[in-house]
Amino acid sequence: MNNLTKRTSKPVPEDVLYQLKEIVGHSGYLDDPAEIAPYCMSWRDNWVGSTPLVLRPASVDEVSRLVKVCASAGVPIVPQGGNTGLTGAGQPHGNGSEVIISTSRLRAIRDIDTLNDTITVESGVVLAEIQRRASEYDRLFPLSLGAEGTCQIGGNISTNAGGVQVFRYGSTRNLILGLEVVLPDGRVWDGLRALRKDNTGYDLKQLFIGGEGTLGVITAAVLRLFPKPIETQTALVAVRSPHAAVELLAHLRGQMAEHLSTFELMRRICIDAVIELIPGHGDPLATKFPWYVLMETTGQGPIGSLREPLEEALASALENGIADDVVIAESGEQRRRLWAIREDQGEVQHRIGTGIKHDVSIPVSRIAEFIERADAALAAAYPGIRHYAFGHVGDGNIHYNPIAPADWAGDAFARERGPINRIVHDIITDLRGSISAEHGIGQLRIEQAEIYKPAVELEMMRAIKRALDPNNLMNPGKILRL
Amino acid sequence: MNNLTKRTSKPVPEDVLYQLKEIVGHSGYLDDPAEIAPYCMSWRDNWVGSTPLVLRPASVDEVSRLVKVCASAGVPIVPQGGNTGLTGAGQPHGNGSEVIISTSRLRAIRDIDTLNDTITVESGVVLAEIQRRASEYDRLFPLSLGAEGTCQIGGNISTNAGGVQVFRYGSTRNLILGLEVVLPDGRVWDGLRALRKDNTGYDLKQLFIGGEGTLGVITAAVLRLFPKPIETQTALVAVRSPHAAVELLAHLRGQMAEHLSTFELMRRICIDAVIELIPGHGDPLATKFPWYVLMETTGQGPIGSLREPLEEALASALENGIADDVVIAESGEQRRRLWAIREDQGEVQHRIGTGIKHDVSIPVSRIAEFIERADAALAAAYPGIRHYAFGHVGDGNIHYNPIAPADWAGDAFARERGPINRIVHDIITDLRGSISAEHGIGQLRIEQAEIYKPAVELEMMRAIKRALDPNNLMNPGKILRL
Known part of the structure; x- marks a missing residue:
């Protein structure tokens, strides 16, 4: 899959690159193309971008200073966690106009409070590490998914990640009490509250949860812990x-x-x-x-x-x-x-044939109807298609991933992605479902979102994006296009 | 307590009043001052406002048409549910420049889906009615609070109400899957999804939950149901x-x-x-x-x-x-x-003496420290003060309501509200707590919020308010001042 967003921005000016490197020092950046390459690629679906500089700040203060320099120079930023996303939200575009800010050195566990059942972590802490630390204190941090050994909590939050325990404990959103965020102008928002109740205005953290890095760089979070099941x-x-x-x-x-x-x-x-x-x-x-x-x-x-x-x-x-x-x-x-x-x-699904993935959700009561209708519509259009499907039924979330008929060769099936998406997502929309249950929009589903989301909703999202990031410098072209 | 917000808006023009009445018909409005009076008063704390017209639309379409007329005429709107709030968020200001839109005739239960464990209700349905309907289907709707026989779910959502089951089931926010909202320009946002997972962009419903009617009029909601405990x-x-x-x-x-x-x-x-x-x-x-x-x-x-x-x-x-x-x-x-x-x-607390109420939260681990410090500070400043306090400890939420020393007469203690708030909220802020855990800001705590909330947070809130309600027509002067 290629980068669908055409952008005409300029390269990052040399003096800006210099200023950014100065802030983080020698150990805090990568500018060797060979070292940068892995940060520009996704592990699945071939999202490939380009950047002259990967920044690896070691503190919130460094993130803030980096973003201030970028904001004043008009240089767009791509925040990146463990780079395990599935929609290209963490990859830069292809023109080299953006810098990556990686959270991988923001690795402190700032606090564990067993009476309040909370843990306060920086955004670069790997999910499995949080699970492990919680367990040491006889607590459960219930977020659990395939990439847990690599993904970072900041990315989980920005994606509002799901996984296999959502049915009981909710998505990532339900596990977050507070956030610390560097805003698109470089100011730090200290919303790092460890409170179960706080009705003092709009619940701003909700915008950054699932915001895919388009409204700021999450630098720390207060997470809820639960009794560890025995x-x-x-x-x-x-x-x-x-x-x-x-x-x-x-x-x-x-x-x-x-x-x-x-x-x-x-x-x-x-x-x-x-x-x-x-x-x-x-x-x-x-x-x-x-x-x-x-x-x-x-x-x-x-x-x-x-x-x-x-x-x-x-x-x-x-x-x-x-x-x-x-x-x-x-x-x-x-x-x-x-x-x-x-x-x-x-x-295993990759190995039995070319598949086209859907991360859809519907009301639980309509799961059967969805699968029946989608199976029938695809079988009619593509005789011999293999109906691969699994998922989190308790959440109404099906990974409905049809695989090419056994006798189709090459990338013939991959070329049917557009019409197949259309068939599946038309049915989903008719059943009042979602075209992205847990993986997000990123670049992958941005056109689909424009087709299927109500116009008034896209307008509200754009209004909020413009209000909080008026110069469109924070992960531009992800989630929505202005 | 008087209305602290000075506004200089004009009276609602006669032709606008006429247009609004035409939309809802004879049974859909009140313009007799005696009938209007109860809508302008709160049951506690003496919030009193004034309006020439209370509108009682019977459908979303009527709400939409009313708001469009108000928007084009520049007439501010106060949305109101069961009028049981504790912060003056549902009362108009005193100058008669606003109209009230009451949700009390939006009373349909649109759907109950026991396989999906959801109920879809219009915003004027009384909370106890929802509890009852859920129970008939062997389900629990866990929101439970003192006003449940009168309060309407739209108001509960706009306040992000708490109550006695938050510890297990979360605040109202955690019980909402989707919303239908009439926006400040009169358009209807159909976000009435019954999905447990939907990662297709910013989670817009979160802004209206706890938004105190300042971003739109909630007309319907999809609520989560739970197995009924036996x-x-x-x-x-x-x-x-x-x-x-x-x-x-x-x-x-x-x-x-x-x-x-x-x-x-x-x-x-x-x-x-x-x-x-x-x-x-x-x-x-x-x-x-x-x-x-x-x-x-x-x-x-x-x-x-x-x-x-x-x-x-x-x-x-x-x-x-x-x-x-x-x-x-x-x-x-x-x-x-x-x-x-x-x-x-x-x-009972009203009857033992004049009290000054605080609806505060802190991390559970700091409850003891908060009570000790607040008790000591108030006892030093007001010898003989009675330390009334109860609350939802599991949520870190204390109703810390000191009562006048037994020998203080008249309203002497009420006049100490300012300094007492300051003592309590300074300690709360020092402990990284919230000055409003579950009742909201409304008019009551708007000055306190300006003192205690981080400046960057107030600015983000104002930016969002301006983005979604650029003419400040939806419940102006509540939650925040522009």
């Missing part, structure tokens, strides 16, 4: 259809409420793919079924206290015909194997 | 200090996690007040203690399943010296009596 029960449940999966969800939620923490749907093709392509996978149940749910319950009770309620709930689901077969993990090893089926989806 | 355990726990209360909170949360749904602190004076002034109250424990916690756990398990864990957790709190005495409700009647102590605080 019991986990994991099950794989076979169901005949997405509708049955949604019924199962309602059934389990009624019985187990907040104990239900994960509810992930996978199509049979997802199971076949891992069995075929990744050694060590076997069929988890004796018979094949069209759909599977990977589910988990967690709790604080004595070990085993969730087992019986789960067994009862699943037994009644089998009796009522909502579920067709069940396996409950009997050991940590069996749990790990069940999870591996889900976790390997990110890798 | 078991409740209620206990009153005596503790020696706020610090012990916070330790108890951490102890119980570690043991019971999300089952803990309420955790309310009261000072002994609060117990004395209800016993003395309201018939039917008795001392809940054999001995008097300086502080009390009213707590509740809820769950889905078979009746009784939370009782034993609660008893164990409280027994170990007694052993460890965190708690000093405990009563667990043995019946619905006993539960009701324990709750009445907390619920009667709103009424």
Whole structure:
């Protein structure tokens, strides 16, 4: 995929590059093209940009001074975290007119407050490190996703990242109490509050959460911590259809409420793919079924206290015909194997053929209708298309990623991206869904957003962008075009 | 308290009044001063304003047409719900230049979706009605507060209301998935999504939640529903200090996690007040203690399943010296009596003397420090002052409402409001707290907000207000002054 945004900005002036380097010192920047290259590329989908300078400030004060220099010189800035995004929000455009500010050296954990159940971290701290530190204090930081060993919390916040525990704990937005942000003019907004309630005006942090770096550089955040569950029960449940999966969800939620923490749907093709392509996978149940749910319950009770309620709930689901077969993990090893089926989806789908990814959401009650309609429309337009789909059903979020018919060669299917997006997103919009549930807009979906979002909403977004970044210097051309 | 904002706007022109009345028809407006009067007054704190016309539109389309007429004529609008707010956000100013748009006829429940766990309501639906409808479908809408029989959900959203279940379910903000809003120019923003994930740009609804009607008129909302708990355990726990209360909170949360749904602190004076002034109250424990916690756990398990864990957790709190005495409700009647102590605080505190109210929050870990410092500072400045205080400790939110020394007469204490606010809010700010945890700014705290909020934050708020309401026609002079 190429950079779709044509920009005509000038190169960054030499004297500005000099001033920026002076602020951060020798260890705080990269200007060797070979060292810069990885910062300009995304790990997936081939977003490639260009910049003369990657800045790696070590403090909020340095970020502020960098942004002030850029603001006065009119040089656009691309904030970047762990560079694991999926929509090109963290890559510069191709013309070399922008500088990257990487948060990777903003790595301090400033505070852990176990009575307030909060941790205050700088934006460059890697997600897994936050999980680990929380765990040391017998707490849970519930954000969990595939890139957790690399992604940085500032990027998670800017994307409003989702993951596999949203059903119970909410998206990143729900985990943030306060932010510290360097604004597009270089001033620091200290909104680093550790409060669960604060009704003193517009909740400004919400604009930066999911703002994809277009309104400022997040430098620190106060995150919520939760009691660490001491019991986990994991099950794989076979169901005949997405509708049955949604019924199962309602059934389990009624019985187990907040104990239900994960509810992930996978199509049979997802199971076949891992069995075929990744050694060590076997069929988890004796018979094949069209759909599977990977589910988990967690709790604080004595070990085993969730087992019986789960067994009862699943037994009644089998009796009522909502579920067709069940396996409950009997050991940590069996749990790990069940999870591996889900976790390997990110890798395996690339290997069975060219796919076109959709990160859509709909009301949970319309999941079945969405999948039926999208399957039928695509099968009619592309006979032999393979209906790859998995996702976070509890959140109404499906990664609906159709794969080329087995006999299509080369990039023929990739060239159908436009019409396929259109088919899928037309149905999503008809069902009042979202064309980006958890990955954001970035560059990837900016044209789709212009098609599908209400005009009045795009106008409000532009009005806010202009109000807070009047010179359009903060990650321009991401999320929206002015 | 008088209206502090001086405005010089003109009266609403006769032809504009005529056009507005035409839109809503005879049953849709009030122009008799006697009928208008209650809409111009608040039930507490004596906010009194003036308007020539109260509009009661019956549809979103009518709201839109009304706002368009006002926008083109430059007539400011005060949106109003159930008129139960505590900060004068819903009262017009005193000069009669504004019209009120009441949401009280926007009363439809548009949809209940039990598979998606959502309810879609118009903004004039009374909170208790939403609770009732949810309950009919075996669901919980957890927002719960004293005014629930009168307040309207649109007002709750505009205030980001709190209440007694925030600890488990979050403030109103956490309960909203989508909004429909008539913008200051009269256009309708259809953001009425029923999605748990939507990362397609700035999360605009967050600006209207807690926006106190200054950015638009909320006409409908999609609300989250939860499984209805089928078991409740209620206990009153005596503790020696706020610090012990916070330790108890951490102890119980570690043991019971999300089952803990309420955790309310009261000072002994609060117990004395209800016993003395309201018939039917008795001392809940054999001995008097300086502080009390009213707590509740809820769950889905078979009746009784939370009782034993609660008893164990409280027994170990007694052993460890965190708690000093405990009563667990043995019946619905006993539960009701324990709750009445907390619920009667709103009424009883007015009757024991002139009080000055503070709706503050701090990190939970600093509650004890706040109370100690504020008590000491006020006692030094006002010997004999009575330290009334209760609140939502689990949220770090204290209603810290000192009452005049018993021998002070007349309004002498009320005249000390300014210096007392200053003492309390200086300490709050030093502890990185908020001067308005759940009631909002309105007119009441607008000067305080200007003193205590960071300048950069006030500027961002003003920039957003100007971007979305450039002519300052939507509830001007509330939350902020331009």
